[in-house]
Amino acid sequence: MIDVSKAPYAPGITVWRQIVDDIQQRIDKGELQPGEKLPSEGALASMYGVNRHTIRRALQELAAIGRLRIEHGRGSFVAATVFDYQLEERPRFSEWVKKYNRPGSSEVLEAAIIPLQDLPELPRILRYEVFPNYPNVAMVETLGKLGEHPVSIARHLFFGERLLGLVDDLQKGLGITASLKERGVGDYTRLKSTISAALPKARERQLLAIDNKSDPIFICENVNINQEGVGIEFSTVIYPASRVRLVYEPG
């Protein structure tokens, strides 16, 4: 909660700007957490010792620059941290981490060899007509985080005899990209991504730490191929829409 040391306001700078700066600093310091509700306008007005209009002017500004979310009849809330995920031909989680300069992690939730026939998404996969018809695939499920924020649940399916060893590699602590390189897949590119949206199931909400029941998730189905055009990986990645935006930038 906010504790205002009722200092007199500096002259020469408008009061509402000083309040904007103050609240922004409290957010940056972590004193105010993403999603947290601010006191009501009336309460803030008396805490800061100003008129409600002055508080409103400050809150409007903070909302305009994306630090707050104001909801009619409910209150003002500290905006969630948002990570822009770039749709690219060569998507790499490590690039994303670098962009936001936070400790990224990719925890393996599950890894197993699965018979092709058991895949519920098999008909969709076959329709792309790029994946080799091996009897088994390597399935790896990972939870991606940027800093403390869970940002993705990825279900990777790797096609090809050599890639089945990936499951072991990962349990030895090797990363996916590293293991692929080891196994002769140095470069792979995106053929297609199909994006849909839905509300999360219970497990997804829990893993992605989605508080608000009405926050949707993105569901991206990706087809990745090697330089010869052979399907290497089919992945289904779930992103929490409250924390991740997808960005398309041609060229």
Place this chain on the structure above:
Amino acid sequence: MIDVSKAPYAPGITVWRQIVDDIQQRIDKGELQPGEKLPSEGALASMYGVNRHTIRRALQELAAIGRLRIEHGRGSFVAATVFDYQLEERPRFSEWVKKYNRPGSSEVLEAAIIPLQDLPELPRILRYEVFPNYPNVAMVETLGKLGEHPVSIARHLFFGERLLGLVDDLQKGLGITASLKERGVGDYTRLKSTISAALPKARERQLLAIDNKSDPIFICENVNINQEGVGIEFSTVIYPASRVRLVYEPG
């Protein structure tokens, strides 16, 4: 409802596949409407003159390819029609219409000249640093349909003195692309699209005919520029996620 002319099944092709094709055709012809409930498995079995297992195999396949939704204890329902929207450097609604071979329409909901200052999204717009700083913009809101299905609500903001006349042009029945061409904007391309997701507000649900309260929408913010790199249009487009998937295909 389905009326099966109990023809003998073609040899050489499995019966369940023939049933899949038959049901798929009925959906395509419009004989079965999106959301409609199919007869029970037992009823279908006797109608098609096959065992219930054969029907089940066919229904499983139809669900796997996304044409049906099977709900335990309720029945099978024709899946909503899904339109894939391609993220492209030169997006045109007309291309989308062509792809699905349906009568497309773009109804103008509202068109007006608006002072720049009154735009709630102004701070975000300015951050792109490509839009000229005219005092007014032309705002056009359109409802896009493919066949009978509403697929988009677009709020276009056009920047530049010459483009203010667009508002009049549209009320005369001219299309956006045509009017732009008239006004010297022959070619414009996408600089960036930012995609988020949320649940629709009441008005959006109504316009987009979204039945299910928990069906999310895509919100795409697009920045379009001309060949000189000057910002022409900032648009916010809403797609119903139950009916539209976004597709990214590099190259």
Place this chain on the structure above:
DNA sequence: TTCCATTTGTTCGTATGTATA
């Protein structure tokens, strides 16, 4: 379903300081 308390949104009015012609 209705009612009520809380909270934000909007619109009046008033007063003051500052920049500009």
Place this chain on the structure above:
DNA sequence: TTATACATACGAACAAATGGA
């Protein structure tokens, strides 16, 4: 100096949305 316009700040009242009893 004067007049004007503008942004800032305060006060009060009511409208509209939300959530819980």
